[in-house]
């Protein structure tokens with residue numbers, strides 16, 4: 001840990017959008033307010049009402065990287081993101097709490113009318129479009145289904161509609177995106193929620209500042225259940 005990172009306030013890495021929005025009540029429960037909104041501010045470092053805590057706003061998939069390298073002391077990321085990150089960068093992240101926010105399911109989905117079960121029974125090779133390459137590969141390997149995985153970075157629902165893939169692996173919450181694109185979920189792979197992740201060195205060197213916040217997050221997230 002560099003001297004600079006010991007002098008700065010504790011740094012929490014967050015993505016804007018649903019994780020930021022759903023984290024605000026947890027911070028409020030710890031008595032902390034964030035005066036600026038990342039949807040309207042162009043600032044990437046946001047102060048909070050606590051002089052001991054600042055936020056950095058990064059892409060959801062980059063949160064584990066900032067925390068692993070110690071550029072943030074802790075962060076909040078979906079289990080989907082953490083599974084993919086761990087595949088490429090094992091170790092270095094401590095995951096003390098399931099915050100129970102940004103809840104959804106990782107699913108296999110196909111066009112309405114596509115007989116997925118029959119395709120699996122017949123041993124067909126399936127083309128799967130997904131952002132979640134690692135989770136998808138493991139799921140189909142466990143089932144013994146041969147797949148070609150096509151990596152996409154978003155709008156997965158489009159892939160089967162234009163002949164890029166037979167099926168997708170994507171997150172589903174209300175189901176309205178699948179419905180709007182005439183797709184249907186045929187298999188659940190995992191329950192997803194967001195976790196607090198902590199840099200291992202920060203946990204040792206900044207425990208007295210960090211632990212009360214971790215405890216406050218734990219209390220606030222268990223009250224939500």
Ligand SMILES: Nc1ncnc2c1ncn2[C@@H]1O[C@H](COP(=O)(O)OP(=O)(O)OP(=O)(O)O)[C@@H](O)[C@H]1O
Nearest residue numbers: 017018059060061078079080081102103104171173
């Ligand atoms: N529809 C949803 N309902 C609830 N939680 C969701 C939903 N979609 C995604 N999530 C969770 O919220 C996290 C952040 O999602 P968000 O849409 O803000 O970022 P993203 O677009 O997936 O990431 P990036 O900007 O890096 O591509 C996801 O990693 C996932 O854990």
Ligand SMILES: O=P(O)(O)OC[C@H]1O[C@H](OP(=O)(O)OP(=O)(O)O)[C@H](O)[C@@H]1O
Nearest residue numbers: 154155170171172173174175176177178
């Ligand atoms: O079941 P639903 O409630 O419709 O939610 C599912 C959608 O939510 C996520 O997309 P998101 O809203 O994050 O859009 P983006 O990934 O394109 O930013 C996910 O990739 C699905 O497309």
